[in-house]
Amino acid sequence: MSLGSPSRRRLWPWIVDAALVVLILVMGLAGSVGAYRSLALKAAGQQRELLNAMGQSVVGAFDLQLVRVVETLQAASRMLSAQPGLTRAQFARYGAGLVTDSSALTLLEWQPVVPHAQLAEFERQANLEQPGYRVVEPAPQYQGDGLIAARERDMHVPVRYSWPENGSAVGVDMAFDPRRMRSKLLARDAGVPIASETFPLIRLGQQAAAISGFAVSAPVYRISQPTGVEARRRELTGFLAGVIELPTLMAEAALRADANGLDVFVFDQEEKHRLIYSSAGSEPFQSDERDTALSIDVGGRPWQLVLRPRPGVLAGEGDRTPLLVLAAGSLASLLVALAVARSLVVRRRLERTEADLAEDRQRMANVLDGTAAGTWDWHIDTGRLDINERWARMLGRSRAELEPVTSTTWERLCHPGDLIESNLAMKRHFSGADERYTAEFRMRHAEGHWVWVQSNGSVFERDAQGRPLRLAGTHMDISRRKADEQRLYDDARALEAANRQLRDLAIVDALTGAFNRRHFNDVCLAALAGAQRGQAVALCMLDVDHFKAYNDRYGHQAGDAVLKALAQTLKDSLKRSTDALFRLGGEEFGVIFSATSAETAEHFVSQLSAALHALALPHEGSPQRVVTASFGLAWWAAPSSNLTPEAMYAAADDALYEAKRCGRDQVVMRCFLAGEGEGETRTSEPMALSGRQA
Structure with missing residues (x-):
């Protein structure tokens, strides 16, 4: 006979009443109260055990998915650190491998960090790969696709790539939202993936109601695992963000809870215990003494999961009045039967929970097998x-x-x-x-x-x-x-050396080793920048005398040898690191140097002429029978901001022309004193500084 049949339920109170009357008479009121309290305590413990077991099963439904997401993003971010030149096609391959039907991820985004000063160049480079790309942000009172150009801020975090791309927020500057940025900045400083607050997800081009979700941001650095907060901030290149839709994440947990007759409520503890998910619809949440609360770590963010049994799910509710036991002993046996029945129900549910836990352990073993750890x-x-x-x-x-x-x-x-x-x-x-x-x-x-x-x-x-x-x-x-990291490092070193060699070839004359005419303006501007802080500056131009006759008599190879010997002698005569020698064309050279006075400048140029004479290079086509040169020197005591490389060149060239006109092998000087509009001219014989000519 079934104890739950209607006839037995009708007869059982009478039988129990009779038995309890006898029992009360024999054992007394104290025994009845003691037995009731023992059963009540046992029932309460079983209820807590049952709810905790159910809670672990519900938590396990999405906790393992979150662990996989965090580990996947951390591993992927390290791969991106070792691959700085990420392309759209490469990211698409990453995304296709990570955003699968079995993954909690619904969207994967690459979000580089772009200082505002580099934003225009970033957009230009992005347009080469994705025409029409621009960095935007939602307009105030965002609705639909209401986007505007990103406002100026110290740091932009635009979505560069996304997988899948349909409806993604490509180009949206995530720095517009402090809620999103808080988790990213924490991830940057901690060096591990961090989950954000929940927020309405942006879906460009889609008019459906916004879905609540959150992002897990993994920092990507230029080097692998920088140590210390300052190093992580300095080496940060961007974030690999995985977007998770909250309804999708909680779907399996809600199914498990529903199968056990439970409602699920999820709160974000860092947002003042804000309710972010409810399986019971949009009804206001009111605390209940039957609630079981579990704490969960979601990518470094504390959540609280509250399980609430629905009415009638747990047996024994309402059997809390010992007065009823004392007044009606007939209910004692019924309470024992109900406790036994409840124990059997708990045992079956515990068996089911243990099976779920075993499945979760097997999944964890599969993760270890899959990662070859x-x-x-x-x-x-x-x-x-x-x-x-x-x-x-x-x-x-x-x-x-x-x-x-x-x-x-x-x-x-x-x-x-x-x-x-x-x-x-x-x-x-x-x-x-x-x-x-x-x-x-x-x-x-x-x-x-x-x-x-x-x-x-x-x-x-x-x-x-x-x-x-x-x-x-x-x-x-x-x-x-x-x-791979070592190969990338070696390639970078080789590329740096090649770039340095190309840079040198671009500014150095191949024959003489002196700087070429292209580099002349850059050095002049640098010298003028120092001169405008109160320093004097000088430019000397020299031209080899009768050089065409030398080439006609001795040949061009001998002429090239003379130019190389002249250039080497001039370079050996330079005294300061800021002095520079240029080959301005053919047999014409220039020297930029600093001199505190006109006499110092003239003495230095005379030394250059003397050094050339000391070479004693034979030249039968010259009146001096050796190779000589004419020198044009321009010296500015305190150059103004209006002085340009072209004006310096013109002044020195004019002095050089004067030296040639006066018979060559001469030093002609132009002095520009402070406040003077015109410079005075000085002409001197080489190696004889006292013989100046007006």
């Missing part, structure tokens, strides 16, 4: 190190070959040059300075070569004094990434 568990007090088989295979060995495995085993296999940095990282984690232990080091392979390993772990057991007892984590083989 080796696991380790270090018992710090004894030194014992528990590893899995993949940890050993990563080094070309088996776990049996390494037994017994201790921390000494790891130190023996680790590269000596990497031990210090790894131990420092471990100490930082032990002291609480770093949330997790992370290190990269080389380990000896069985075949003799080194394998680059990335180790991540954390302390999960401490003693009463807070000292770490157990540290566990994973090993990942990153040898290929390290090889």
